[in-house]
Amino acid sequence: MSEPADVSFLLGAVYAAEWSNDVRELLFSPAPGEGGLSLAEGFDLLDVGSSPPPKELIPLCVIDEASIAVVVSEGPAAGTVRRWFLDPVPPEHQCGLLDLHPVLYVSSLERELSARGAGLSRILDEIGPAYADSHLKHEKRPRTFVLRPIRVACQNVIVGLAAIAQEASIDGLAVLAWQTCEVPHVATHEANRALAVITLCDAFQNGGTMEVRFDHPATLNVDGKKVRYSGHPEGAVPASLRRFARTVGVQLGAEDPASISPREARELFRVITPMPDELRARVDTAIATAGIKPERVYYTLLKPIWRAIELDWLLAISSRAASILEGGADWTQRSARQSEAEACRTAVMAGMFFRRINATDAAAADGSTRVVEDRTRGIQWSIEPESATIAFRGLDNTSPVPWARETVVPTTERVVVAFRSFVDSGTTEALQQAASEHLAILAVPRGTSLPDGLPDDVIVIFCPDRLADLDKAVEANLTSARISRA
């Protein structure tokens, strides 16, 4: 798709094809029919947008009131379909990948829109009310085989709806409804990603093969009447989900168009689990060499049992990470448990410290409404496995380091922290070495007695939790890991 000629050919194919009214109304076409949009109108929209678009963008169709789909006509990304926001958005969200080429995109739109009405009324008029009646009204938790509605919303706008149930007869998940939409304040494909995360986490939690089927029949009791569904209204892996999967390099429905096979589920699970590059490399290595089930690692992060920095720490510093991810050694194996406990409690401390330094939420500081989503500083971490320390980058040099007894302001680009509950001479030596170039910090639980002779240039900070509190948090995480598959 690197030649401009391909783009003309693909766009020609789009313009020449017969589309439903729903699609025709959204498409920018050189010869729009009645009620259609012209290419010129598309270019006008691009021009009046808040930021000037690159000249190689060709408008393809309307996405929502603040963004349009465009096709890249030249360059390395030629032929791809992107989302151009007309309102100001952070640069990393502008021009997000929507699909690999315009024919695929418009065809998938056609399929998606043709089933949207049926899917919406199924969820909103049948499955939702039936579930409210059978479970919500009685404050009853659903068993895995119960058909459960899922709703994903962002700032009070619903961006995803689904209905799923574990099906013992296929030992997999049956999906009766699954649909998403793009809205102006949510990043490209984020609704698809969020709903895919919920779906795959549910499939993992329920046990089974991880197969997700979209053609499995189900019967529902709605107001005393039996309603029978023959599967998802599209009868196959939904077009929006396949489109999203294509953008992340995964082909869904390749083995069976109506199913995400366990192999495809594993691939999709991997790419939709957000991880910094360093952690992703560690996760891939651990999976390849330590026999860890990949789905367990992704679920661990997404639930989250262990947060990204915590898991990164465990994988980087402990040869017992595989055991920890499965819930840890038996309590009777105290020696192994001792090592795991220290790795885990320092992970919990690191996680607490990171959340504290990465947060920007100043509660009602300016008296206006608080938006707490995505309010992070973007602090980066990097783990030094041999010294078992974490280097943080991007700390605000006007804010004091948290948990310190005296005010300390980061004066260096990197801040190196050793999280420990037992301090030995090796730790102090490593920190002393780090202190020659960076701010070096020793973080210990509250109430820890420190050894004599700590170097003056090493700052000691005290986690607000005592050792026993940290161990309680560790126990909760390990218990979750042990019983995560119901």
Place this chain on the structure above:
Amino acid sequence: MSREELVAVALTPDEDLKLLISDIESARARAAKALAGDRVDVVRFEALSSQLEQLSFARRSHGALEVKLPVSANPPPLITAQEPADLAFLPAAWRERFADALEAGAVLVTLRSPLNHGTTNAQPRKAVEPPSPADPWKSKTGARGAGAVQERFDAQIKSALDGRGGSLSPSDIQNAILTETLRTYVGAHGKRVNLPVEYRDGSRSRHPFPLRSLTLADAPLKDAEELRFAFLSIRHTEMDAVIDGAFLRNAEISQPRPAADTDDLVFEISREQLRALTDDGATPVHLQIYQTGLDTAIVGFYRAVVCHLLEHPHSLSVTPMFFQGGKHHQSKSGDERRNGRDRAAESKQPAKSAEYREGAVWAAK
């Protein structure tokens, strides 16, 4: 990875340390006796052990007797003079010094710390590949619903019995299918196979399930004491009018814990209760069990039934009663319930027995 280090430290205990050690010993004893999945005493033992380890680390720097051990060693975490232990895990040159210290009243604590500077010196392990994704399951006969579940469970057991590997995986198998399929294979002809039981959370029961282990009868024991039990208490209180009791306590069984722990717990409780009910096999008893669909409890209970029948073949028969849909029973007032009990006693049938189906009896020939 950082380097793990293992050291043995001899500490001279003061009063506080003695008290801590005594608390650890008591917590360890209680934790060992706790029911499967009950973590209260385990957590207490671990918290106290952590305190001891923190204290020991602090005292190391004050000249305590200590020696490094190979990280592959697996020494006991705590040795006191009261509990003499084999010190073979210590380097030969150090054994006598530690033995003397112990004799003089010291305690030996082993400390394993994972965050020492350097690359990991754990035993190099052979790379283990992750398990492959499962194969999707599809009925070979085109069965759907319960028929497909039956076919899947059946295929799974057959494959394990034919020596093609695998284990009994009862998670998510419906109550009646699970019970009846297990019965079929317990009474099947052939060489006895003790099949491991593995649940979908990855936990494995301590006790395998004995298949092809009994010759089963078609009818319950004659002249046996008849008892009706709900499988689990509290689940369906409407049944109280028609049952003699509940076989298992819901509060003990329905706890968040690895599935195999629940199976083991139910097995152990059931073994004990069946022994008590039959007076160690001396009194014949016929049980009607009104079942709920908790797979772990079903496997644990019927394993106990099989083991009991293997020991005392003519002391027990069990008829599973499967709920057939609709409401279990209408809630009744106290008087109505008492009347219901009278009526049920007269007919020797539950008040609304039509809602239950009698399963095939578990009794030895």
